[in-house]
Amino acid sequence: MQKTISMPNVNLPQSVQRSSALKPIGLGLLIAAAYFIAIPLVFGANGYLLNVFTTMAAVSFISFGVWLTFAIGRINLAQAGFALIGAYVTAILVSRLGVSFWICLPLSGAVAALLGGLIGWPVLRLKGVYFAMITLCITEACRLTALSFPALTRGAQGIVDLPLPGELSLFGLTIIPAFEKGARLPFFYLAGTLMLLGLGFMWLLDTSRVGAVFRSLRQNEDLASSLGINVAKYRVVAFMVSCFYAGVGGAFFATLQQNVYPTTFQVLDSVYFMVYCFVGGLEFVIGPLVGALVMMISFELLHEFQRYQTVIFSGLMILCILLMPNGILSVVNRSGKPEEATNA
Amino acid sequence: MTQVMLNALVVGTTYALIALGITIIFSIMKVVNFAHGQLYMIGGFVVYYFNVVFGLPFWFGLVMSFLIVGLLGVAMELFLFRPVMLRVKREEVTMLLAMGTAVFLESLALLVFGEKQRGVPPIATGIVELFGARLPTGRIVVIVVAAMLIAALMAFIGYTKTGRALRAMAQDREATALQGVNLKWLSAMGFGLGTGLAGLSGGLLVAIFAVHTGAGTAISIKAFLMIMIGGAGVLSGAILGGFVLGFLESVGYALLPGSLTFLIIFLIVICFLIVRPNGIMGKPWG
Amino acid sequence: MLEVRGLTKIFGGLTAVKDLNFTLDAGEILSIIGPNGAGKSTCFKLIASFLNPTTGTVRFNGKDITGIGPHAVARHGIVRTFQENTSFQDMTVREAVLLGYQKDCKASLAGMIFRSPRARRDEREAGDYADHVLDMLGMTGLANTVSAALPHGMLRNLGIAVALAARPKLILLDEPFAGLNSDETKRGVELIRKIRDDGVTPILVEHDMTAVMSVSERIVVVSFGSKIAEGTPAEIQQNEKVIEAYLGAEDTEIGL
Ligand SMILES: Nc1ncnc2c1ncn2[C@@H]1O[C@H](COP(=O)(O)OP(=O)(O)OP(=O)(O)O)[C@@H](O)[C@H]1O
Ligand SMILES: [Mg+2]
Numbered sequence: 001m002q003k004t005i006s007m008p009n010v011n012l013p014q015s016v017q018r019s020s021a022l023k024p025i026g027l028g029l030l031i032a033a034a035y036f037i038a039i040p041l042v043f044g045a046n047g048y049l050l051n052v053f054t055t056m057a058a059v060s061f062i063s064f065g066v067w068l069t070f071a072i073g074r075i076n077l078a079q080a081g082f083a084l085i086g087a088y089v090t091a092i093l094v095s096r097l098g099v100s101f102w103i104c105l106p107l108s109g110a111v112a113a114l115l116g117g118l119i120g121w122p123v124l125r126l127k128g129v130y131f132a133m134i135t136l137c138i139t140e141a142c143r144l145t146a147l148s149f150p151a152l153t154r155g156a157q158g159i160v161d162l163p164l165p166g167e168l169s170l171f172g173l174t175i176i177p178a179f180e181k182g183a184r185l186p187f188f189y190l191a192g193t194l195m196l197l198g199l200g201f202m203w204l205l206d207t208s209r210v211g212a213v214f215r216s217l218r219q220n221e222d223l224a225s226s227l228g229i230n231v232a233k234y235r236v237v238a239f240m241v242s243c244f245y246a247g248v249g250g251a252f253f254a255t256l257q258q259n260v261y262p263t264t265f266q267v268l269d270s271v272y273f274m275v276y277c278f279v280g281g282l283e284f285v286i287g288p289l290v291g292a293l294v295m296m297i298s299f300e301l302l303h304e305f306q307r308y309q310t311v312i313f314s315g316l317m318i319l320c321i322l323l324m325p326n327g328i329l330s331v332v333n334r335s336g337k338p339e340e341a342t343n344a
Numbered sequence: 345m346t347q348v349m350l351n352a353l354v355v356g357t358t359y360a361l362i363a364l365g366i367t368i369i370f371s372i373m374k375v376v377n378f379a380h381g382q383l384y385m386i387g388g389f390v391v392y393y394f395n396v397v398f399g400l401p402f403w404f405g406l407v408m409s410f411l412i413v414g415l416l417g418v419a420m421e422l423f424l425f426r427p428v429m430l431r432v433k434r435e436e437v438t439m440l441l442a443m444g445t446a447v448f449l450e451s452l453a454l455l456v457f458g459e460k461q462r463g464v465p466p467i468a469t470g471i472v473e474l475f476g477a478r479l480p481t482g483r484i485v486v487i488v489v490a491a492m493l494i495a496a497l498m499a500f501i502g503y504t505k506t507g508r509a510l511r512a513m514a515q516d517r518e519a520t521a522l523q524g525v526n527l528k529w530l531s532a533m534g535f536g537l538g539t540g541l542a543g544l545s546g547g548l549l550v551a552i553f554a555v556h557t558g559a560g561t562a563i564s565i566k567a568f569l570m571i572m573i574g575g576a577g578v579l580s581g582a583i584l585g586g587f588v589l590g591f592l593e594s595v596g597y598a599l600l601p602g603s604l605t606f607l608i609i610f611l612i613v614i615c616f617l618i619v620r621p622n623g624i625m626g627k628p629w630g
Numbered sequence: 631m632l633e634v635r636g637l638t639k640i641f642g643g644l645t646a647v648k649d650l651n652f653t654l655d656a657g658e659i660l661s662i663i664g665p666n667g668a669g670k671s672t673c674f675k676l677i678a679s680f681l682n683p684t685t686g687t688v689r690f691n692g693k694d695i696t697g698i699g700p701h702a703v704a705r706h707g708i709v710r711t712f713q714e715n716t717s718f719q720d721m722t723v724r725e726a727v728l729l730g731y732q733k734d735c736k737a738s739l740a741g742m743i744f745r746s747p748r749a750r751r752d753e754r755e756a757g758d759y760a761d762h763v764l765d766m767l768g769m770t771g772l773a774n775t776v777s778a779a780l781p782h783g784m785l786r787n788l789g790i791a792v793a794l795a796a797r798p799k800l801i802l803l804d805e806p807f808a809g810l811n812s813d814e815t816k817r818g819v820e821l822i823r824k825i826r827d828d829g830v831t832p833i834l835v836e837h838d839m840t841a842v843m844s845v846s847e848r849i850v851v852v853s854f855g856s857k858i859a860e861g862t863p864a865e866i867q868q869n870e871k872v873i874e875a876y877l878g879a880e881d882t883e884i885g886l
């Protein structure tokens with residue numbers, strides 16, 4: 001069988017690639033439709049629920065970064081720290097210098113990415129538990145920094161009463177109108193846009209050669225470097241992208257809540273970002289989104305248990321790990337990869 | 345200065361105890377117990393309840409803190425970590441499990457113990473003068489007890505049959521199993537010993553510092569710092585890490601405002617790990 | 631082509647490689663042999679810059695490449711394989727081989743992510759080259775098999791395939807025949823000749839003496855880190871020091 005049809009082998013991968021690109025794009029459109037049309041139609045009147053979805057979208061955006069660091073084989077618990085950095089960059093620039101939120105949003109990501117690169121360069125040499133512990137310390141260090149320099153960050157009092165995003169216009173053309181006080185839909189749409197852009201970029205990255213290089217780092221750094229892959233460079237790139245996501249997400253939350261405190265993002269948040277990735281599964285780009293959705297909805301469903309909410313929630317989480325140690329999406333195999341297609 | 349050094353000694357000995365607990369678990373299970381700080385906190389509350397609420401002697405409470413938190417650890421190993429570790433594809437899941445346990449224990453503690461800060465009456469009165477520095481007798485007692493516990497633990501691990509089996513298991517599980525050692529019971533016991541130490545140090549330190557339900561995370565972070573300094577999985581490294589952190593912290597608190605101390609310690613540790621990724625005594629790991 | 635001068639590596643108290651000197655011309659098949667623990671793999675790691683030598687230099691085509699880092703050495707055209715089975719577990723054979731092409735990709739990072747024309751051309755070239763390599767190793771039928779599912783013999787082959795995909799000028803093969811049966815070894819020997827004829831110079835570290843004697847044009851023998859002999863297979867088989875070293879190490883018989 002192999003001998004007779006050996007010719008199409010060269011063309012096959014490309015045609016496979018093309019058809020397998022359609023499925024994710026379709027899925028992306030489906031998510032977009034569900035988020036931008038279905039949710040507002042169904043829950044539009046319920047401001048509280050709209051807020052839950054806004055948070056869910058933004059939180060999964062931040063978690064995409066954690067997912068990417070998992071892809072290179074590192075357990076990243078610094079995400080909350082870099083989100084805090086992004087939040088403070090926006091808060092300080094908006095409140096002190098009156099810089100537009102629309103500039104601050106990408107800028108916060110850039111600052112976080114830059115700092116992430118500086119810190120990541122040495123720290124990424126550590127692996128496994130060591131990396132997890134040191135990144136946990138980084139999150140804590142960010143909180144302490146916010147506390148220690150009140151001249152800039154106003155310490156424990158936090159920076160409060162941040163203005164809402166103003167109008168975004170280009171050449172006199174209004175692209176996004178100024179956010180109105182109390183209106184929840186603008187934030188809802190903004191979070192959704194971020195989430196979809198974030199997801200789309202992750203998908204492009206993951207399916208590109210860069211994604212393959214990242215995966216190779218997780219599986220075998222030595223082999224990768226023997227092939228001429230600059231392991232240190234790619235690690236830092238992945239970490240910087242991750243920090244960028246954190247910074248942008250942090251800036252979003254600062255603006256959504258209109259305040260920042262040193263406790264806005266802390267160790268527990270880092271843990272949750274990681275949990276979302278796990279619950280959704282580490283095999284798929286969409287994992288963090290699925291994880292955040294499942295976790296946040298179940299958390300809200302437990303709302304009526306009031307003070308027992310967290311206990312039940314974490315108890316369920318432990319139960320989940322016990323029952324499905326490899327994530328919810330682990331039931332599905334990484335698609336498009338027929339295992340052992342040919343066997344003599 | 346003597347004052348600072350003595351403080352460093354007090355903090356260092358108790359920290360060493362904490363670090364030893366997390367190291368034992370790490371070396372036999374290859375798991376970093378993120379719930380260590382929460383177990384420490386529970387140990388503190390156990391002593392508080394026995395001593396203050398039930399009116400029993402402090403020392404009785406201390407023994408109970410070891411037993412109760414130790415048994416909790418045995419249960420964690422048997423019903424959580426073992427079944428998960430047998431089935432997971434990626435080792436990170438066990439770390440996540442430990443984190444989930446930490447959140448669970450902390451929120452449960454909040455329900456059971458409440459939010460209030462709790463302490464116990466001083467275990468000894470008076471002040472001792474030592475090399476020109478003044479130390480409350482209570483602290484001296486804590487140092488002595490902690491040092492004795494460390495010595496006892498090292499003796500246990502170094503010279504008893506169980507201790508040797510634990511060490512063998514830490515090095516090579518399969519080979520130890522081949523020698524007819526019951527790994528199942530041994531690793532549960534090792535885990536229990538590690539968590540018991542967390543409870544014990546929490547119980548001991550409640551005599552000096554009050555405890556509250558949110559104390560866990562900070563303690564866990566300190567424990568991580570200690571094993572990163574000393575080297576993960578090495579007992580002597582844990583003790584060393586404990587003293588180094590105790591020293592840095594005491595000096596820092598004497599010279600700097602509160603939050604800055606730990607910020608600087610973090611920076612020092614990060615820089616240190618760049619030079620020595622495996623800690624002072626650590627073996628290559630990874 | 632390759633020039634190793636006074637290469638020495640000391641681990642703590644143990645001298646793994648001691649004052650090693652040898653040179654290699656392009657197109658020559660050289661083997662390094664020696665008893666277990668002689669320092670052969672360490673020597674490879676030093677050449678490929680996976681370890682920094684205590685003293686000594688490695689020059690490649692006239693350029694000093696000592697300790698410049700594994701990826702930089704690979705970019706100069708030296709690629710090593712590993713003694714143990716080493717692969718990207720979750721990748722299919724073809725994906726792994728495609729990755730080998732990485733150092734010859736010319737697109738920028740952003741270009742790769744956003745599929746610039748450059749990146750697409752890279753991908754086409756990588757694909758063609760991967761198919762060529764797989765064909766050469768007779769692994770075309772396994773292209774879509776996940777590495778972890780490969781049998782041992784194919785895994786050794788995959789290691790070589792991935793290294794070849796990086797289009798090296800010099801390939802360092804660390805025990806390519808370890809654990810292969812005599813049939814597979816015979817094909818391996820053929821493969822090494824084919825590689826050489828393709829313009830890639832191979833250096834072998836190998837314990838299978840029959841294979842070494844038949845494939846090598848020159849052999850360097852190391853024992854306890856030092857070179858004790860060098861010459862053609864025929865010369866090496868007669869060499870007293872070599873026989874002694876092997877007998878002393880109670881290793882398997884040398885030669886035929
Ligand atoms: N990273 C290291 N640290 C300390 N000692 C090492 C290290 N790597 C190798 N050695 C020691 O150096 C010596 C040479 O090892 P090497 O792996 O180069 O031998 P080899 O010739 O490849 O043997 P084999 O035929 O078994 O593969 C051995 O004694 C080994 O124990
Ligand atoms: Mg070797």
